[in-house]
Amino acid sequence: MSDGPARRGPGEPWGGVRPFSIKTKLGALVVISVLITTGLSMIAVRTQTELRFITVFSMIATLLITQFVAHSLTAPLDEMNAVARSISHGDYSRRVRDNRKDELGDLAETINVMADELETQDRQRKELVANVSHELRTPIAGLRAVLENIVDGVTQADPETMRTALKQTERLGRLVDTLMDLSRIDNGVVPLRARRFEVWPYLSGVLKEANMVASTRAGIASGSGGHTRTDVHLHLDVSPPELTAHADPERIHQVVANLIDNAVKHSPPHGRVTVKARRGERPQSLELEVLDEGPGIPRSQWHRVFERFNRGAVPSPHGPGSDGGTGLGLAIARWAVDLHGGRIGVAESERGCRILVTLPGEPSASS
Numbered sequence: 001m002s003d004g005p006a007r008r009g010p011g012e013p014w015g016g017v018r019p020f021s022i023k024t025k026l027g028a029l030v031v032i033s034v035l036i037t038t039g040l041s042m043i044a045v046r047t048q049t050e051l052r053f054i055t056v057f058s059m060i061a062t063l064l065i066t067q068f069v070a071h072s073l074t075a076p077l078d079e080m081n082a083v084a085r086s087i088s089h090g091d092y093s094r095r096v097r098d099n100r101k102d103e104l105g106d107l108a109e110t111i112n113v114m115a116d117e118l119e120t121q122d123r124q125r126k127e128l129v130a131n132v133s134h135e136l137r138t139p140i141a142g143l144r145a146v147l148e149n150i151v152d153g154v155t156q157a158d159p160e161t162m163r164t165a166l167k168q169t170e171r172l173g174r175l176v177d178t179l180m181d182l183s184r185i186d187n188g189v190v191p192l193r194a195r196r197f198e199v200w201p202y203l204s205g206v207l208k209e210a211n212m213v214a215s216t217r218a219g220i221a222s223g224s225g226g227h228t229r230t231d232v233h234l235h236l237d238v239s240p241p242e243l244t245a246h247a248d249p250e251r252i253h254q255v256v257a258n259l260i261d262n263a264v265k266h267s268p269p270h271g272r273v274t275v276k277a278r279r280g281e282r283p284q285s286l287e288l289e290v291l292d293e294g295p296g297i298p299r300s301q302w303h304r305v306f307e308r309f310n311r312g313a314v315p316s317p318h319g320p321g322s323d324g325g326t327g328l329g330l331a332i333a334r335w336a337v338d339l340h341g342g343r344i345g346v347a348e349s350e351r352g353c354r355i356l357v358t359l360p361g362e363p364s365a366s367s
Contacts, residue, residue, distance in 0.1 A: 255344075
């Protein structure tokens with residue numbers, strides 16, 4: 001017994017039959033051909049016209065109608081073939097007219113969607129090459145300058161000089177790590193190692209590491225998108241203090257670190273970034289919030305915040321070290337949350353930006 005009426009899929013007419021489908025057109029062609037032949041035969045019988053003339057007229061009329069129908073079917077295929085050939089040669093700007101209401105119209109729409117996706121991927125690839133080339137240039141140039149000064153005898157290879165070279169090397173390492181994360185995202189080869197852990201000491205360690213890394217980077221412009229702000233205060237709020245969660249600590253570290261990095265970059269001088277943790281609805285589930293006191297994100301941009309290479313629409317970052325970064329940090333955070341089956345998004349806030357993360361916790365026995 002059915003629970004209700006059958007649902008109609010996207011683009012599917014009621015009853016599952018298209019009024020202008022190719023099958024309908026071909027069926028109509030057959031019916032019209034039979035009617036023409038029958039009508040001319042009846043005329044021949046009444047007017048005593050020779051059958052051969054009627055046969056010739058029937059064939060001519062049927063061929064004309066068939067030619068018209070065939071042209072209406074093959075012309076879109078020729079256009080699709082031309083567009084597909086252009087796409088295969090790297091031209092993603094051409095589109096197929098999809099004003100038809102039959103199967104060819106669906107195929108045209110599918111080709112256009114494919115072209116849009118390929119064009120987006122090609123643009124992202126070019127942006128990635130441009131961003132990586134730009135960001136590799138700075139640490140490589142700095143490291144080269146330090147080594148050239150040592151070789152030329154301008155400076156000595158003392159601990160301070162070597163620490164400067166080490167910082168440049170670490171910046172290169174951070175950029176490579178980011179690119180490897182991006183590669184893992186695309187290939188889907190990252191395993192999820194979820195376990196139970198205490199939230200307060202874990203997040204406290206993440207915040208301490210963020211402060212330590214910012215202090216280490218201070219004085220040198222960041223080349224991998226990491227902030228160099230030391231004037232922003234990080235605050236942790238976990239309730240209850242004994243809160244525990246079930247997730248992959250390494251992936252959650254990526255989420256929190258990237259959200260903190262983004263919040264600090266857009267904080268005003270001597271601002272405050274708050275990381276909140278609360279118990280979720282399910283066992284061992286977790287709700288995380290990262291709040292800053294910056295200019296916030298316009299509601300019209302909420303859906304684009306976690307897109308790759310999106311650097312936001314803030315006209316000028318606040319404070320030193322607030323460069324635009326690669327635009328990959330929040331995309332990686334979303335990927336890590338999705339890997340857990342959780343949710344991440346921008347939430348309402350009276351001031352600044354508020355990012356809300358929900359992690360499902362332990363899987364239920366029925367799943």
